[in-house]
Amino acid sequence: MAYAEIRYEVAERVATVTLNRPEKLNAFTRVMRDELIDAFAQADADDEVRAVIVTGAGRAFCAGADLSAGSATFDYAKRDGLSAQTHRDGGGQVTLRVFEMKKPVIAAVNGPAVGIGATMQLPMDVRLASSEARFGFVFTPAAASCRRPARAGSCRAWWASARRSSGRSRDACSAPTRRAPAGWCSACSRPKN
Numbered sequence: 749m750a751y752a753e754i755r756y757e758v759a760e761r762v763a764t765v766t767l768n769r770p771e772k773l774n775a776f777t778r779v780m781r782d783e784l785i786d787a788f789a790q791a792d793a794d795d796e797v798r799a800v801i802v803t804g805a806g807r808a809f810c811a812g813a814d815l816s817a818g819s820a821t822f823d824y825a826k827r828d829g830l831s832a833q834t835h836r837d838g839g840g841q842v843t844l845r846v847f848e849m850k851k852p853v854i855a856a857v858n859g860p861a862v863g864i865g866a867t868m869q870l871p872m873d874v875r876l877a878s879s880e881a882r883f884g885f886v887f888t889p890a891a892a893s894c895r896r897p898a899r900a901g902s903c904r905a906w907w908a909s910a911r912r913s914s915g916r917s918r919d920a921c922s923a924p925t926r927r928a929p930a931g932w933c934s935a936c937s938r939p940k941n
Contacts (some may be wrong), residue, residue, distance in 0.1 A: 749791075753780040755805070756787045762796040765780040770806025774812035776864045781838040784868075787851075788845045800849065802872070803856040812866025813839070816873065839864035847871035857881040 755766040765787050767774035771802040791797045804810055846853055846868065855868075855875040869875050877883075 749783070751783045751787070753777060753781045754787060756790065758794070758797055763787075763794070763797045763800045765791075765800060765802045767802075767804045767810050768807070770804075772814060772816075773808035773811035773860065774804040774806070774865070775811045775816075776802050776836060776839065777814045779900055781842055784842050785845045788842075788849060792848075792850050797851060797855065799852045801856050802868075803853045804858055804865075806859070807880070808859040808860040808865075809855075809857045810868070811860055812863025812865050812884075814888065839867060843871055857883075860884070862886060895925075909937050 751768075753767070753769050755764075757764045757766075765784065766929065767780065769775060769777075769780070791800045828875045841866070852873040853871075855872045855876060857869070857877045859878070859880050860882045862882075865885055866883050866885055895928070
């Protein structure tokens with residue numbers, strides 16, 4: 749499959765998936781959803797690929813859903829003929845595909861990661877944040893979840909903080925990928941009161 753909104757490259761047994769809409773801060777679209785799902789399937793099927801790195805082109809990782817269509821962005825009935833009961837969340841589909849990966853997936857967060865840009869990282873095995881990274885959960889708690897039981901505590905704590913964090917702060921880099929010691933808050937890496 750030729751990709752329009754991502755780049756897929758394999759070098760030295762590592763597949764690199766780059767979200768490639770830098771002019772739109774790599775905002776997530778249906779096309780990107782389909783391409784990401786295909787790229788993860790391709791990486792899983794390729795015995796030469798040992799790990800997958802996901803990053804963003806330009807100055808952002810992913811600015812979240814592309815909202816350029818305004819309110820029509822979420823009018824699934826008009827656009828796709830779907831009801832609220834039959835619609836499947838595109839970000840959730842990508843997140844589930846990452847969760848099903850047989851190979852390690854690493855997020856290399858090079859800039860803002862908002863909405864789906866943050867939640868698609870939850871099932872990834874490792875998240876690395878540059879000093880330019882920013883994380884934002886800007887929707888209701890029902891919109892995101894973490895499915896790996898070993899990470900459920902840290903993902904819930906990261907989610908529950910409901911704040912934007914930066915790659916410069918220790919909590920932004922460490923909370924998503926490591927568990928805090930007993931009696932410590934994994935969202936802020938500080939002792940609980």
